[in-house]
Amino acid sequence: MAISLRTTLSLSSRSITFFRCYSSSTQHFDLRGYMSAKIQRIDQALDRAVPLRHPLKLHESMRYSLLAPGKRVCPVLALASCELLGGHESAAMPSACATEMIHPMSLVHDDLPCMDDDCLRRGRPSNHVAFGEDVAVLAGDALLSLAFQHVAESTVGVPAARVLRMVTELGRAFGSEGMVAGQVVDIESEGKAVGLEELKYIHEHKSAVLAEAAAVCGAIAGGGSEEEVERLRRYARCIGLAHQVVDDIIDVTRTTEQLGKTAGKDVARDKATYPKLMGIDGARRFAKEMVERAEEELAGFDSSRAAPLYQLARFIGNRKG
Amino acid sequence: MAISLRTTLSLSSRSITFFRCYSSSTQHFDLRGYMSAKIQRIDQALDRAVPLRHPLKLHESMRYSLLAPGKRVCPVLALASCELLGGHESAAMPSACATEMIHPMSLVHDDLPCMDDDCLRRGRPSNHVAFGEDVAVLAGDALLSLAFQHVAESTVGVPAARVLRMVTELGRAFGSEGMVAGQVVDIESEGKAVGLEELKYIHEHKSAVLAEAAAVCGAIAGGGSEEEVERLRRYARCIGLAHQVVDDIIDVTRTTEQLGKTAGKDVARDKATYPKLMGIDGARRFAKEMVERAEEELAGFDSSRAAPLYQLARFIGNRKG
Numbered sequence: 001m002a003i004s005l006r007t008t009l010s011l012s013s014r015s016i017t018f019f020r021c022y023s024s025s026t027q028h029f030d031l032r033g034y035m036s037a038k039i040q041r042i043d044q045a046l047d048r049a050v051p052l053r054h055p056l057k058l059h060e061s062m063r064y065s066l067l068a069p070g071k072r073v074c075p076v077l078a079l080a081s082c083e084l085l086g087g088h089e090s091a092a093m094p095s096a097c098a099t100e101m102i103h104p105m106s107l108v109h110d111d112l113p114c115m116d117d118d119c120l121r122r123g124r125p126s127n128h129v130a131f132g133e134d135v136a137v138l139a140g141d142a143l144l145s146l147a148f149q150h151v152a153e154s155t156v157g158v159p160a161a162r163v164l165r166m167v168t169e170l171g172r173a174f175g176s177e178g179m180v181a182g183q184v185v186d187i188e189s190e191g192k193a194v195g196l197e198e199l200k201y202i203h204e205h206k207s208a209v210l211a212e213a214a215a216v217c218g219a220i221a222g223g224g225s226e227e228e229v230e231r232l233r234r235y236a237r238c239i240g241l242a243h244q245v246v247d248d249i250i251d252v253t254r255t256t257e258q259l260g261k262t263a264g265k266d267v268a269r270d271k272a273t274y275p276k277l278m279g280i281d282g283a284r285r286f287a288k289e290m291v292e293r294a295e296e297e298l299a300g301f302d303s304s305r306a307a308p309l310y311q312l313a314r315f316i317g318n319r320k321g
Numbered sequence: 322m323a324i325s326l327r328t329t330l331s332l333s334s335r336s337i338t339f340f341r342c343y344s345s346s347t348q349h350f351d352l353r354g355y356m357s358a359k360i361q362r363i364d365q366a367l368d369r370a371v372p373l374r375h376p377l378k379l380h381e382s383m384r385y386s387l388l389a390p391g392k393r394v395c396p397v398l399a400l401a402s403c404e405l406l407g408g409h410e411s412a413a414m415p416s417a418c419a420t421e422m423i424h425p426m427s428l429v430h431d432d433l434p435c436m437d438d439d440c441l442r443r444g445r446p447s448n449h450v451a452f453g454e455d456v457a458v459l460a461g462d463a464l465l466s467l468a469f470q471h472v473a474e475s476t477v478g479v480p481a482a483r484v485l486r487m488v489t490e491l492g493r494a495f496g497s498e499g500m501v502a503g504q505v506v507d508i509e510s511e512g513k514a515v516g517l518e519e520l521k522y523i524h525e526h527k528s529a530v531l532a533e534a535a536a537v538c539g540a541i542a543g544g545g546s547e548e549e550v551e552r553l554r555r556y557a558r559c560i561g562l563a564h565q566v567v568d569d570i571i572d573v574t575r576t577t578e579q580l581g582k583t584a585g586k587d588v589a590r591d592k593a594t595y596p597k598l599m600g601i602d603g604a605r606r607f608a609k610e611m612v613e614r615a616e617e618e619l620a621g622f623d624s625s626r627a628a629p630l631y632q633l634a635r636f637i638g639n640r641k642g
Contacts, residue, residue: 050497055505058501058502109458112458113435114433114455134435134508135505135508137435137436138430138504140462141430141465141495141496141501142495144462144465145469145495145496145497145501146492146496146497148470149469149488149489149491150492152486152488153485153489160481160482160484160485161481163481164481164484167469167472167473167485168470168473168474170466170470171467171470171473171474174463174466175466176379180379180459180462180463181375183459184376184456184459187456188376188378
């Protein structure tokens with residue numbers, strides 16, 4: 001999951017090109033203010049969920065990655081999905097936090113020398129550089145475990161059977177059917193010719209599944225029907241893929257437009273990307289299609305309540321950096 | 322968690338010295354046959370829980386450690402605790418399997434070069450030697466995630482609120498309040514003088530907590546009252562500690578009795594052990610006390626149903642190798 005919204009939010013909301021399906025209530029929606037308020041409460045909840053206690057080094061390591069500024073798209077997706085269905089934000093907060101525990105723990109393990117061997121993460125030393133490899137492995141393990149525990153013990157006002165469904169969804173999203181599967185296939189594909197189907201598999205499993213789980217957990221917390229839950233699952237899958245395609249386009253565009261500078265990371269590594277496999281115009285069409293499909297899934301919901309999710313899809317589809 | 326019962330079961334049941342609190346129904350109980358039958362069904366359930374599917378290498382790695390022959394004490398504890406309270410084995414099987422997913426995943430991560438750097442596990446190459454460090458990290462992650470998912474989606478015939486309690490118990494047992502905490506404190510204590518309190522903390526958190534969680538999950542699945550659940554928690558903590566002390570004694574005794582042979586691993590590493598801190602006789606008394614306390618927790622339960630747990634405590638306290 002590599003969705004960074006902080007950079008997105010630094011764009012003026014006036015720069016957005018709207019796709020179809022928007023209503024007057026969504027047009028004037030202040031996404032920046034909405035995100036800012038949500039992120040503040042998510043950060044407070046994350047801070048409370050992992051207090052600094054014995055053993056100190058372990059909890060410092062967990063908090064170092066968990067509370068690092070930046071991405072909060074998945075938890076916001078969870079809260080917005082819950083509120084779309086009339087639920088209160090608090091019902092979805094533990095599962096929202098769980099997605100934000102899973103996300104950094106996957107990065108901590110991905111950064112290890114035996115994986116991507118990245119020494120920097122968001123401009124700071126990676127967790128294993130700051131705390132040692134052994135503690136980084138264990139901090140990742142502890143965050144993963146806490147994600148499930150936190151949902152089970154802290155979700156209130158939601159029937160227990162629904163909370164169990166959230167646990168199941170998070171497990172499927174992360175484990176050997178989800179993010180871990182995507183990472184293994186990605187590792188195995190290095191140095192090989194990768195087709196569009198395999199690339200889609202990798203991106204769906206490395207990135208889109210956690211967004212799906214976030215939206216689904218929010219929908220379950222909000223009391224959604226089966227149909228509503230599945231609509232939000234498809235919405236989240238589409239914006240997860242759109243984000244990845246846009247990421248790929250930005251990487252290539254920078255390389256083309258800024259000749260003389262370091263080539264894009266993916267190009268340098270000769271990694272399979274959407275622009276490489278379908279051309280830049282094809283990739284742009286694909287991203288646009290994903291955003292449109294995401295918007296279609298929102299049709300039928302109350303347009304005022306759906307405004308955050310409409311705007312989120314558009315931002316993701318239109319960001320330039 | 323380093324409880325090995327296979328070696329224990331190879332001892333003749335006639336060699337057991339019984340402690341107090343036994344009844345005629347427990348005296349003639351065939352622990353070997355009981356364990357054998359339970360282990361067979363646990364292994365079948367584990368095999369079904371992790372089928373060999375795409376991505377193959379990931380699932381091979383997960384199954385390599387999960388299905389390795391040997392330890393099944395925690396899942397048996399879960400099933401026996403459930404049946405003690407009149408529950409059916411099947412109600413506790415998913416949480417029993419969950420403890421047996423957590424146990425090997427902790428070993429896979431412990432064996433990594435950045436942790437204990439062990440190349441062999443139970444006479445076979447460690448997971449990271451057989452599948453690579455990257456896959457071993459991910460297989461461990463996937464097993465941990467599956468443990469929670471499996472309990473949430475596969476436990477049947479138990480009220481959802483009780484299943485959520487199981488998820489919480491497993492999270493506490495594993496995470497930064499449990500096994501991970503014990504491992505971090507153990508790592509930090511290397512090369513330092515360790516007192517009895519710290520040693521007890523390490524052993525309780527590295528070993529006893531998972532046995533506790535297993536017994537507690539079984540008791541919850543079996544419909545136990547709060548008092549019954551807590552009795553079984555204390556029972557399991559006592560036998561978890563007894564097992565560790567006996568392990569330490571065996572390590573030292575071998576060193577003393579088999580002069581000329583390689584010294585015990587803990588002695589060679591100058592690690593803190595119970596015999597080192599309280600003398601061999603003191604350690605033996607402590608182990609005996611733990612088994613007696615475990616037995617006391619079983620008083621008041623139906624003696625026939627409690628027979629497996631009585632016998633398990635005695636075996637653990639009396640094993641010689």
